[in-house]
Amino acid sequence: MLWKSSKPTAVFAAIAISTLLVGCTTGRYDGTRPPDPTKAIIVGSITEGFLTQPHGLMVHIRKVGERYTTVPLATLNAEDDQPSPNRLGNLFMYEVPEGDYEIYQWNYEYYRGETAPRANPVIFSVKAGETAYIGDFSANALTFCLSNVNNAETTVAALKHKYPVLDGRTVQNLTARTAFEPWPDSDARDNGKGLCKF
Secondary structure, three states, rough: OOOHHHHHHHHHHHHHHHHHHHHOOOOEOOOOOOOOOOOEEEEEEEEOOOOOOOOOOEEEEEEEOEEEEEEEEEEEOOOOOOOOOEEEEOOOOOOOEEEEEEEEEEEEOOOOOOOOOOOEEEEEEEEOOEEEEEEEEEEEOOHHHHEEOOOHHHHHHHHHHHHHHHHOEEEEHHHHHOOOEEEEEEOOOOOOOOOOOO
């Protein structure tokens, strides 16, 4: 009898502990419900170029001071918004708590390379009720380098077409803080022209 009465408690405790250990990963926001006014919306795109098959580009963003509050950007297991046979990517939209966020790492799901450390971290801030464009992330498996550029004019229009909930919302362009030159990972090679250069 004692086991039967404590089994639900043990199951609840195991679920609670695993939730605390895993942390909070922010899921994609599809815009089918009204935005939460206590949160911010971040938008942009992520794309990978490849020769024969995609390798699963992943860009990792975390809330500063909260190691396990993350926003995972990925090319695999998402819709493909790139009309090219050698590019895979999507326009993304996430609803996140306000605060400071860091773009701290990137990798390919199907390569072992690790991100080279950045001398200056890429940090941006969002406020409740704000919609922010954080850039267009792009990498390829030739140079093993990730770039984040400002294509706001075309990308924000495409985002508003894909996500009608963005219509009528002012989109702040944060690329002055989030854009960066090519960022190599440990698989990048210097072929006599420098890392991240053909």
